[in-house]
Amino acid sequence: MEAVNIGLIGLGTVGSGTVEILRRNSQEISGRAGRDIRVSRVAVRDKAKPRPVDTSGIDIGDDPQAVVDDPAVDIVVELVGGETLARDMVLRAIDNGKHVVTANKALIALHGNEIFERAQAKGVMVAFEAAVAGGIPIIKSLREGLSANRIDWAAGIINGTCNYILTRMEKDGLDFDTVLRDAQALGYAEADPTFDIGGIDAAHKLTIIASIGFGIPLQFERVYVEGITGVTIEDIRYAGELGFRIKHLGIARRQEDGIELRVHPALIPRDRLIANVNGVMNAILVRADAVGPTLYYGAGAGAEPTGSAVVADIVDVVRALTSDPTNRVPHLAFQPGALAALPILPMGDVLTAGYLRMRVQNRPGVLAAITRIFADRDISIDTVLQKGHDEVNGEVTIIILTQETQDRNLGGAIAEVEALSAVDGRVNLIRLENLA
């Protein structure tokens, strides 16, 4: 059979990884796909820039539109990132009747509903395995591997930068700023790390996981987002003493009255498998009614891990080129007509347990006043840790672990505790997830 021609937009990290894999493993890939796959054309911003990959035989230009409009291109692979140009090019490719593969999580999370609707109407595929957790085949596993199941929840370590920082803080006892600078020097964090450490990147991925898991439209704007900048080395140490590790999680959970969508740091029991996922690695734990818990682990970023997912998508699209469009795997796992209109629950309604750290004056009645506030709101306290020996200026640290309560209830109690004259400064809240 004739070779399939790929038109690539963007030749940065992931683009170079994709080209390298298609070249190095061409025999393995065509042996699986049954057809040769070659990158025939690439559009880049700067044609003169040297690339870390052999581009011989590839037509390199600087006009993405020319790639998208080229009749010889069978599949457009969008690896340019961002939202504006990427959206324009993907929609134009679809309008031209071309299949699309993308690694762009922001594009899918923010414009996926529009893109998939257009693709559906044109009978083309838009594949996006690489948009979530890099090389881990989590989209395929959720959308196809678990198709027999009602998904109960998914919880993932889906931002490698956050996981690297939290892991180094714990293992080396370093503070956040020091580790962030290290991560930047090592290329594990961007020069502007806001999207990663602020949780936005994880929220993009969680949006996609939730849609596929529950069959709901993409709703990035409804995700509760908290980053890791509020996690201190003290929190990590206290959590460790109590048998927990702190991980930055994306959590999507089905409740009776709607769906929880939230990204925040969380204490999780140290003996959970996912608590042992360290460094830049990602993992997604999924609980489903028939299969029970399953976990998927691997590299969430990087040229070749992400390229691995891009190429797997290309192979999938190649296989489906001659298939009946109505029988393909639906973009959001469920047939367009079968999407559910489940509401996303406000964070205040979500049941959470809390880890609270505060500095208080070491005098009689303080702990009683604090615990009274929780009792008045019907919040059960699970654990209290107060260490006399860390007294400085007459103050000690108190750690409280609560049982589950509505999240707004926790917030209300904290505001009252902070108003006590014996409490110095803010109460640091990190949520606690059992993941059982």
Added chain:
Amino acid sequence: MEAVNIGLIGLGTVGSGTVEILRRNSQEISGRAGRDIRVSRVAVRDKAKPRPVDTSGIDIGDDPQAVVDDPAVDIVVELVGGETLARDMVLRAIDNGKHVVTANKALIALHGNEIFERAQAKGVMVAFEAAVAGGIPIIKSLREGLSANRIDWAAGIINGTCNYILTRMEKDGLDFDTVLRDAQALGYAEADPTFDIGGIDAAHKLTIIASIGFGIPLQFERVYVEGITGVTIEDIRYAGELGFRIKHLGIARRQEDGIELRVHPALIPRDRLIANVNGVMNAILVRADAVGPTLYYGAGAGAEPTGSAVVADIVDVVRALTSDPTNRVPHLAFQPGALAALPILPMGDVLTAGYLRMRVQNRPGVLAAITRIFADRDISIDTVLQKGHDEVNGEVTIIILTQETQDRNLGGAIAEVEALSAVDGRVNLIRLENLA
């Protein structure tokens, strides 16, 4: 569209789980597949036997051939187990032009080459996700999710009975026989546990993993197989002291001159993620050139976890019903013409490191004599552990960890050590895998 009719052979544990899932999650499943899927006909050995699942509306008979020959049946699901009847029925279904889904690892490992060749010729699919690691979508992940990669190796905890026994021995300090009896009482081990604890079941699964990973024909008869009956509570304790856990692994590794295929217990570093997979749970760690390491974790057995994989296969087959047979995912991941004729390496040629436990007389020169034997064979010793305080009748235990050497070299050294008059009884060898 019309409903797809499933003809089921066998209504035991997995069959009942499959029927239950298709019934309970019918809305989720048809929402994904785009068509209703119903079990129309079942063949069982004993029609009178009560079943733990609602079978209303299903035509239950005792003639499997009638199911396979029924023109109204679109997909035959073989869940009868064993090799003889299963093989006959699967081949007959293929000859009738029907697609097949099976959970039968022995059938695929031993007769897969014949079955897939016949299926290929008839243009039908034979799906077998449930044959390996129950509900974990490992076949899909390896065959499709990692299609961009050259697979370097896979190492799996793929027998839940073995993992349960080893986990309980470690956690509760119990001996093998006690835990085996417990496992039998709890239903985690069969009345005749030979296939599980002897490693045959894991070898069936490893055979399939290796074929799909490397694109080689199924070669069960070439797998080196060792069970867990030689692992004692002492070994688990010493391994723990040295920073390792003992797990029963199936390992398939690509070497320059061939493929390693081996099933045996192994010490693995305790901080590896896979070392923390406990109880009846399974996990497969895969190392591939582009994506790096990925791990897949979940329940490897049980009615609904295995049924989850059966139903996912059914959905896949339903999706491909109208597809061009030449563009489907090949049974063994690679196109039939692209299978590799890589030799399977004899175990003696495989490079392994060893943990050796022996009882020796506590007198001068014994350790020197033992280590000399290793030195003469050019085997580097990594660690020696000898504890004076455990002396009984003038004998102490010595533990030796070696570096990598050819496996037959290790065997030769052990035979010489056992021949020393100062060494009492056998040397217990457990291999050591770094999995890095």
